[in-house]
Amino acid sequence: MTLAIISAMPPELAALLAVLPTDQVQIVAGRKFHRGRLAGHDVVLGLSGIGKVAAAATAAILCERFAVRALMFTGVAGGLAEGVKVGDVVVGCECLQHDMDASPLFPRWEVPGTGRARFAADARWAGLLAQAAGQVLSQPHAALASFGIQAPQCHQGLVISGDRFVSSGAESLALRQALPDALAVEMEGAALAQVCADYGRPFAVLRTISDRADDQAHVDFPRFLADVAAEYSRDIVMAALALATA
Numbered sequence: 001m002t003l004a005i006i007s008a009m010p011p012e013l014a015a016l017l018a019v020l021p022t023d024q025v026q027i028v029a030g031r032k033f034h035r036g037r038l039a040g041h042d043v044v045l046g047l048s049g050i051g052k053v054a055a056a057a058t059a060a061i062l063c064e065r066f067a068v069r070a071l072m073f074t075g076v077a078g079g080l081a082e083g084v085k086v087g088d089v090v091v092g093c094e095c096l097q098h099d100m101d102a103s104p105l106f107p108r109w110e111v112p113g114t115g116r117a118r119f120a121a122d123a124r125w126a127g128l129l130a131q132a133a134g135q136v137l138s139q140p141h142a143a144l145a146s147f148g149i150q151a152p153q154c155h156q157g158l159v160i161s162g163d164r165f166v167s168s169g170a171e172s173l174a175l176r177q178a179l180p181d182a183l184a185v186e187m188e189g190a191a192l193a194q195v196c197a198d199y200g201r202p203f204a205v206l207r208t209i210s211d212r213a214d215d216q217a218h219v220d221f222p223r224f225l226a227d228v229a230a231e232y233s234r235d236i237v238m239a240a241l242a243l244a245t246a
């Protein structure tokens, strides 16, 4: 039984791909899927592309063609809740599509036909990722100081997704007011969650906060992705896989 690990953009998955020993590549729907073994688990690593449709298609491919037992999404997100800072890590316990709105036919955010807006992540994988993040964040990390990051924290809770890169103070305030318990915003997790619910597969979401989803000029997004976020994804996923076999 195989575990899928997905990111939207190449730099988000690069560090994890670099430690995948056997690299059997299969291309489906223009996406490269890399099969191998990590920390005693059969895994398939793949890039979805950015956005909910790309993530949903990728999740469906992984369920149909790779018979995965669980799916994990990792990459970056914008911090929403107060105290969720650049360099922190968020493990999604629930996911919601903030741009889903079929009202007045259905309540705002509810996915028509499912009776719900919030999709719960697998408690075991979320717990393992949070435990692993705690271990990794407590270790010194060479690149953090150059981004002015001190004592990064792991948060667990609601992650929201939509087909927008949130980059204005007004938009992020509107999201915080509408969904006060949302910790972070990104563009794929809740789409993965919906497809996983359809297929009855557990899922988990692990995000490093790259920005505050506002109009502040970001430090250096590509360098942050490569030097911090990709390394956190690798180290936290590897630690969680090791905990899962322990």
Ligand code: ADE
Pocket (backbone or CB within 6 Å): 076, 077, 078, 164, 165, 166, 167, 185, 186, 187, 210, 211, 212, 213, 214
């Ligand atoms: N991923 C990283 N930062 C984001 C943001 N501000 N909005 C949406 N997705 C993101």
